[in-house]
Amino acid sequence: MNMKFISIVGTNSSYESTNRKLLQFIQKHFTEGVTIEVCEIKDLPAFNEPEDRTPPQAVKALSDKIVAADGVIISTPEYDHAITAALKSALEWLSYTTRPLIDKPVMIVGASHGALGSSRAQAHLRQILDSPELKARIMPSSEFLLGRSLSAFDEEGNLIDPDKVQELEECFEEFQLFVEITNQLTKDHRFKADKKQQFTWEQRADGGDIA
Template sequence: MKFIGIVGTNSDRSTNRKLLHFMRTHFADKAEIEVCEIKSLPAFNEPKDKTPPSSVKALSDKIEAADGVIFATPEYDHSITAALKSAIEWLSYTTRPLINKSVMIVGASHGLLGSSRAQAHLRQILDAPELKARIMPSSEFLLGQSLQAFDDKDNLIYPDKVKELEECFDEFLLFVQLTNELVKTEKFKTEQNKKFSWKQAAEEGVS
């Protein structure tokens, strides 16, 4: 399987980036994980023609071709970063590659609780009509005290968290298999969802 891992911040010192790089190496015998950055994406500006910038289109194409997506999100002020929200807004407003795409959410933060509030918020966002991602349920990986969690080679040094991450990833592999089989039978629905518009929904509601 091939997955896209999205670093949910534009910080150069992100421990979420370290987490994704660790996952790419640690799970290399199970899946290919390409780590993607959002630092180069422009701020979302709602273009009238709904044409994405080239950097957004490149990320969208990678998501479209992947078997699943792994979001690694920090927590800023009880939510996801503005950069990640902007990236998701580009995808939802233009190409909508996340519709029916299997998604795993992980997160690291400097505090004790990990990114629990941000992950909950991200789940809500990804369930919006323009996104409709298939998010792995009842499983979240929270890495607290992340500044001390990696060695100088970006290896996760907490054995209990490594074991937990392995269990979560194995669940995700199974989730992707089941979801992709289900989605094959709903191809028309996927294309229909990509054409969703609030204007049309409002008109149909009135009629």
């Protein structure tokens, strides 16, 4: 079975982002049995909490791609020990409107200019994706951290370090298995996802309003 993944560049930078490069490398390196589309968030408007909970067309298009995909890969940079404001805004749009990430398998990767990779940002992203209005199925116990990313790629956009390539291959193989198991686990329990999609912090369980 051919798996369909989308990957999300976790920055709105038009500059040559190494997180974009990482996802582009993943897209061209992993082709056997999978198709991977690289999606941008740089053209999404800033989240503004619409009263009717209707997403802008660009957000709806991203949401539809998430729904149609078997799994999602998010590559996040690290700004001040956290994810970017643009990625947070994109996730706020999704959580407030269509909620396509509920029960969706997600793999988190990240690149940063420093030596430590994006470890704190990845932890921050995990916390956000686990919130009740997103509730993604995040691949556990696996991080792909690409440090010193400015010198990590050659002129063709390939990862230079063979050890990092092998590490990425192992993570991706694990993610494919995680997707299979997760989708098998959730496919007969869509009513639970429907119930989660009706969740809102604006009402208590007894129907009363939250102040």
